Amino acid sequence: MNDELVADVAVIGAGVVGLACARALAQAGQSVFCLEAEPSFGTGISSRNSEVIHAGLYYPEGSLKTTLCIKGRRALYDYCDARRVPYQKCGKLIVAVTPEETERLSTLEKQALRNGVENVDAVTPETARAMEPDVTSYGALLSRETGIIDSHSLMQAYLSDVEAAGGMVVFNSRISAVRRSSDGYEVELEGEAERFRFRRLVIAGGLSAQHIAGTLIAEDGATDSDHAAIPKLHYVAGRYYGYSGRHAVRHLIYPLPVDGGLGVHATLDLAGQLRFGPDARWVDTENYDLDPICPPEFVNAIQRYMPWVSAERLHPAYVGIRPKLAGPGEGFRDFEIHTSDQHGQEGLVCLYGIESPGLTASLAIGDVVTRELS
Ligand SMILES: Cc1cc2nc3c(=O)[nH]c(=O)nc-3n(C[C@H](O)[C@H](O)[C@H](O)COP(=O)(O)OP(=O)(O)OC[C@H]3O[C@@H](n4cnc5c(N)ncnc54)[C@H](O)[C@@H]3O)c2cc1C
Structure with missing residues (x-):
């Protein structure tokens, strides 16, 4: 030695x-x-991962996920400006896709308020449609502090x-x-x-x-x-599929969270390419294989808020695995x-x-x- x-x-x-x-x-x-x-x-x-700069609105107030996300996000935007790391504060819409989900949306809005997250507003279905004509919703939560970053x-x-x-x-x-x-x-x-x-x-x-x-x-x-x-440690795998074709999406579009993840969302990269994912599956091994054909349940999850997206337009991108401490249903x-x-x-x-x-x-x-x- x-x-x-x-x-x-x-x-x-x-x-x-x-x-x-x-x-x-x-x-x-x-x-x-x-x-x-x-x-x-x-x-x-x-x-x-999704390369999203999160606002910090999802998790309980006072948790490390909330406090470090908010502190980290503010520091990250300053850092990106100072070091010329490419990013875009494009904002995101979290959408209610059924009338019943509007209640969960307002619970999330209250959580954002308790967490002290800046620039979060509830928007009507009409406003959401004006912002994103190709997204279906019964109302949305707009987070203007959310952005995307070139993580590399x-x-x-x-x-x-x-x-x-x-x-x-x-x-x-x-x-x-x-x-x-x-x-x-x-x-x-x-x-x-x-x-x-x-x-x-x-x-x-x-x-x-x-x-x-x-x-x-x-x-x-x-x-x-x-x-x-x-x-x-629990592994929770999330698949991503890219979208081939023209689109008019300008914000990140998220459904309401699911057990294990934030729900299959639509993100943009800095070149404006649309990508969907990740879903959430508890798995036993670190396996990054991805089915070349986008599975129907994945397409259905997207079609809840973007009914025009078809399986033929989706190409395999990658798989990410979350290092989770919670097992299924553990919250x-x-x-x-x-x-x-x-x-x-x-x-x-x-x-x-x-x-x-x-x-x-x-x-x-x-x-x-x-x-x-x-
Ligand atoms: C699907 C998914 C989506 C996500 N989306 C977002 C998002 O949009 N926004 C966000 O803020 N966060 C997101 N995250 C979380 C974020 O990606 C992670 O928190 C972050 O990348 C973790 O970084 P890390 O350095 O801890 O881990 P890693 O990037 O995995 O780094 C660990 C490193 O350790 C090395 N290593 C392992 N074993 C050894 C060893 N024995 N000796 C030496 N080196 C070793 C590995 O090779 C690896 O490079 C997402 C995560 C996932 C899985």
Whole structure:
């Protein structure tokens, strides 16, 4: 083993959240290595999402998902302006597709108010139709703060910030295990006999966070799982299909949320291309296969608010998998940011269940982690 400390902190995972943590830690003056298994950054959950900058209206007030989304979103728009990361604050309409759903819409509006989300308004069916003539609804909630972002450019900007602050992002470095030592943590890399030592450790491994944390053996021989601190992980897969053809959609269009997700919505990319997804299916394995023919239930979900969309116009795009902490029907579960309060280890932060709105919240998560490790 190498007796020298490699750096103050190792961040495991170079997705949008790991990079945001590495950036914030490096800018706070810590020496940082961000260790990524793959040959490039952001190939995990961070490249398989809707690329939406969320307003923060869905989740309970005071939850991490709400507070970090709102803080992160405000910081993200400023950051994108400063660093010229492409984005568009296009706004979104959450639509009621039956008369009964209008009640759920007003519940959501009240939640948005309680959360302190700016620029959210209920709109009549007529106004919704004037804004989006090709969308059917019994009324809608308009969120003007919602936007879309080029998430790859965002991660590239975070990575440049890490390097500018003296940190390093190291690719092709798959961590096989982590261990507690007398003055920090030892990291074992797959295929390397040597272990590398860091004073502090951040586990931002996305779908692998639980697995990596489970390899940690404390000096007393106990594992994090012995302390029952690692939350169970559920995979919830979401399929995306792109739309081929002309369209006149200008806002993001969301139905009301479903168990496991926000409902099959219509998003735009920065080139104006229309894309639908993700649906929500609890699965047992990490499988990204996608049926080339869009399944009927997926088409039906779209046709509830855009009846003119036909299966023939939909082409397979990609699958994303949410690292969920809630099982089917279990309702809301928050992000979990585990510190010594949960696992009893100093200098260790584990990020669990960082599903949506993790991209939006990334800068705010980076700040929380940095405060914890300062
Ligand atoms: C379907 C879907 C839609 C979403 N839509 C949105 C949205 O519109 N807006 C929004 O704000 N959020 C959205 N999210 C959430 C957002 O994408 C995630 O919160 C965010 O990308 C998580 O980033 P991460 O860095 O934690 O994980 P990841 O991007 O998965 O990064 C983890 C990294 O760790 C690496 N890694 C894993 N194991 C190891 C190991 N042993 N050693 C070294 N490296 C390792 C992986 O290769 C990976 O690069 C969505 C998520 C999903 C699944």
